[in-house]
Amino acid sequence: MLFSGLKNEELAQAHRFFHAEVMHYEKGDFIQRQGEPMRFFGMVISGCVQVFMDDIDGNQMMMANVQEGEFFGESLCYLATKETPVYIRAAEDVEMMKLRTEGLYQKFPENEALAQLLRERFTAMLARRALAMNDRIQILSKSSLRGKLITFFSQCEIKYGSKSFRIPFDRAGLAVYLGTNRSALSRELSAMQKDGIIEFSHDQFHILK
Structure with a gap:
């Protein structure tokens, strides 16, 4: 995973690299609304987050159920999606970390070796997300x-x-x-x-x- 195996100092640097911000939401709160730009991806610290999309008939489809330690929204954030096709809600009271991707394109003088590792891990996350979407498609098909x-x-x-x-x-x-x-x-x-x-x-x- 993105932060696995990092020492305390490296973890703090990684949080700065991704401009990390800890947020709290109550059950039912919108974390991201459909049609708005996706400026962050998230890591669930506690609680559960669910990602939804409406089909052509307006029926609600759950695309992902995100548990503690898992990530969401990385592909949409990386692509700087201007009109997000999904909406994201807190399924229960949630503590999460909002993360941004600007650092992927910039030098990180504080620890460039760590930054390169984080870029590689983020790329691997995108690949795993593609596989997860394939699993979702298998079910819905x-x-x-x-x-x-x-x-x-x-x-x-x-x-x-x-x-x-x-x-x-x-x-x-x-x-x-x-x-x-x-x-x-x-x-x-x-x-x-x-x-x-x-x-x-x-x-x-x-x-x-």
């Missing part, structure tokens, strides 16, 4: 809700390295993420459990086959 769920659970198995895992959503959040409604989701989860595909209790899931 499935025509059936069961297909979306199976794809989502397969991605979770790979991400967590286990057939047993806890998902970062409640039922309402998972329904939005999959582009369905809560009642349809509950019915399909129950059917999949009855068919011996999964077991679950609240947000804890186990893939059986």
Whole structure:
């Protein structure tokens, strides 16, 4: 990740390199509004941030669910997007760090070797974001809700390295993420459990086959 393995002094320098600013938001607050320029990317310190987009019919689609230690908005910030196609909200009370990308194009006399490392890591972050979007597209491209769920659970198995895992959503959040409604989701989860595909209790899931 961007700041992994940095010593205290290097971490402070890295924060200056990205013009870091710690911010606090309450649950439901907008962090970024749709149509506005994207001047920062963020790292969640505590809480959860969700990224949304509206489809052509005005239906809300969740594009990302960002947990502690994870980043969001780096691609849009790097591209200096003037009219952001997404909106970003605090899913719960959030402490986060706003970061800017101007330093990527400038010399950093304080520690140019560190700056080069940060540029390389940021580039790697952009590549990982592209892969994450591919995962998202795989889910949304499935025509059936069961297909979306199976794809989502397969991605979770790979991400967590286990057939047993806890998902970062409640039922309402998972329904939005999959582009369905809560009642349809509950019915399909129950059917999949009855068919011996999964077991679950609240947000804890186990893939059986």
